[in-house]
Amino acid sequence: MQTSDLRSPNGEHSHAPNQIAPAMTNLRINISLCALLISGLTAQNALAQEAPDPTRAQILEEDFLRGISDLGLAHALEDLERTEPSTAAADRTTTRLRSMALSRLILTSPTTLLPDRVIAFDQLRKTRKSLIKAYANDPRSILWFTDAAEDEFVLGFLGIDGGVEAIAGAPVAEILPRASASLDRIEQHLDSASSAEQTITKTAIPAGSLLAQRLEDDADGRRPMLAAAVKAFRLAIDRSTQSAEQQRDRQAKAALLLKTITQLRSQIPPRLRPEADLAEVAAASVAMQSDIARFGAARVMLVDDPMLTVLTKILAAESLMNDGHGIDALKQLSTLLVTPNLPTALRLLTADALVRSRVFAGKSATTEQSLSPWIMTLRASQPLERAGVRRAVLERLAGVLRGVRIDTELPPLAMIAIARDNLLKNPNSPADLALATLNSFSNQSIDAEAQSTALEVLAEIHSSKSDWPAAADDYRRFAECAAQEPMALTSMQTALDIELALDRANPNGREENLERTLALASTRFAELPSRPSTVAQWEALKARRMIQDFLAQSTAPSADQVAALSQAAARIEDLDRAARNARLDPGSRVSATAYAARVAADFLSPSHEQAMRTDEIPTIALWNTWTMYDAQRILRLRLERAARQGTPPRSALDRELAGLPASFMTEENPMAMTCIVDFARRQVDLAASMSATGNANSIIAAQRALDALEAWENLFPSLETHSTSALTESFARLAADAAIYENSWDSAVARSDWITTKPWATIDDFRRLTEALSSAEIAANSTKNTTLRDALRTRAMASARDLAGRVVQGSKEWWISQVIQMRIAQESGRGGESVQARLARLRALDPALGGEPYRTALEKFSSTASPPSGSL
């Protein structure tokens, strides 16, 4: 698809047709960016026609990249780099400009986490610095300095360095210097821009050019506004005690700034208006008594931005507090804190203000009442954001309570926060008390919030000290305790990773913990990415431990028993080692685990070992002497073993079931059904996990398991009603695949055919039937069984036609059906011109004939090619 070039509406650029695959991408970019660029382009067209403007294209290119970053169009940036590599661009700044656009994209993405944000911002700073250094005489560098100041303001001060919290007066000590340093950097960039303006010769800036206009706008609007904002924020975050005269002077300055900001509003780019509002709020908070401040506050309310509104209310309350109306201020803040649907970040900001105001009003910072706004905010947060809020609250509590000893009078979260702060930031403080506090909270279950917080902190502390066994336990216990939080999944995976790594380093060292972790991951975290292999690992581990227990506990096992068990245990160990060998591919590791589980299956019940291995004891004897559950279990294990050994399950069953009481298999006794359905489900899970890794043995496992299940079904028709439909479907499909894999064509056709009669049959099932029929026909042809061959050939042809009618022309299934139809026509003597004509039509439809492997298979039918060999 040819795409119009977004940046060349007036024909200035000449770009090759853009081969961006999805048309929608281009459309979206068109719509989004045309609006962004159109004003600049139309305004400048007239000027461009009057005088040459060499930097115009470069400026527009920068606008274009900023548009991509602001709109979050990562794919557009990738497409741009692919179709027009920056290395080949005429403007040598392009590479760095695109790198900066990428960093800004990361920074402005809401999904970027704080650590990644910090890294991206550092990268942006470095790239911009090197750009300005390399092109110091480029007049655009003036704009680049202001860009640096703007990014430092919007992405740094407000985004990373806690500017808003500093204005609202967060009591975390680290925020203030960080925000102040950020403001210093903005000022430096603004100074550098002014210096560059002086040093760069005016002749480098063509009169009337777009660059000249941008520089003018920059000098008149953007830079003064940023400078005013910096001054306003400096005034707002300055909480030093001042004399009344100094205070009046400060208020006068703020009032003046408010006027400046109002005057500059019309001259700044629209994108900076929210930041101008914020600067106005900051200035108004200082000049709260003046009319202009009140006007500013009222105007902010009209903007109806939640953050600005909340911030204004907080600052208004603070002003009331300073004027001696503490009760009113506390009332206002308390009301604001319980506002429904308040975003958590703003609720936290309000809680900060409320705690600070209570302390200001003379209440002790260590009382539960003073700290309750933070604790309430944590409790009110959604599970999705709980981890982030918890961390923020702990840091705030620690900031307020620094130097306070851990005391049982404090709220639990406050004690945990102090303990965490002592252990992580004050290595000289006594660790015993802190650890004991955390352990005691982690071991109680009355206060779930305190328990999960203590466990998370313990995991953090143990990880930081590389105490991995303890960290694994903490992560696992946190996952168990806070299962409703998204963090639980991450913790579970971390616990699993650590346990497996520890087990690799020292097998058998922490088997119980490993088993507990695997069990929890397998049973409660269905969405865990590694769940299939986790389940198999758990099975293998259980068996391994049971064998060990049996060998350890058995009073007088025979020599043969010990030898057999030792052999099995050694085999399981080998397979386990293979499963944990990081150098092996994942597929082999999963299959090794699965094999281990299978080898171990015979030994799952050590106390029944004797009965299981002695075929002479019929199940009826066990039935009479053992409990019903034991008898069923033994029967199932025998059946499994018979299936694995290839013994026809039916005969094994007949032998076992002869003479059993009818109640054993009736509906009054559902245990047998539960038993076999569980077995079937495990086999399906196992086979599916192996199949997912491309292991061919998965279908053999499924085939054998299905044979066993079928034997049970024949004896016990109601079994099917007890197995879930999903299980039946999975099993049927796996069995059909297994039959195809084993070239059991009768079975493959019958199974595939049965599936296609079901309402849940999918296109893939029809595809399987067609392919099975086709392969069965080829097999019958090779054995000269002409009657069967003709019957299968006719069915295969009909099935292929049916498949072609069910799918979209040009799909994978459609091409398969074409290959099969043409092969059958050719081999049954109906080829010739009709096949050649069909081939020509297929070529007209798609010159690539559907790509490989269909192209090769179809080209064999071409009259110029050698005689076809047959199938796809």
Added chain:
Amino acid sequence: MIDVVFLLLVFFVCTVRFERNEKVYRLDLPSRGITADPLALQDAPLQIIVGIRDGDRCSIELRADGVRRTAENFDTLATAMEQLRRRPGVADGLFETSHPILVVPAAGSQWQDAVDGFNAAVRAGYANIGFAESKR
């Protein structure tokens, strides 16, 4: 009597028109109930879709898997169809002489146009031609 016979003779001599004999058209009506060879390739018919006439113009479209063409008139339709027909020793044709052709008149189209479509297919050398029910 002879006058009457003479007058009749003069009348018939004057009114007779020496038209060509009516053509004998081959027409394969859509088969019903005939079992096709189950192992032969069953090709979807090449459809000649005849639209509603608008003055001198009549929309004609040729449609099959991989083929979609429009024709100005029935002569160009015949030419196009001939180009698509496979000839011995030539590999670029798409449709055999025996490929099923279906004339599909639109609802409201003129019967003469449908017959002209049929004739164009015959002229292009196709042998297996039928009419479909009008498209509604």
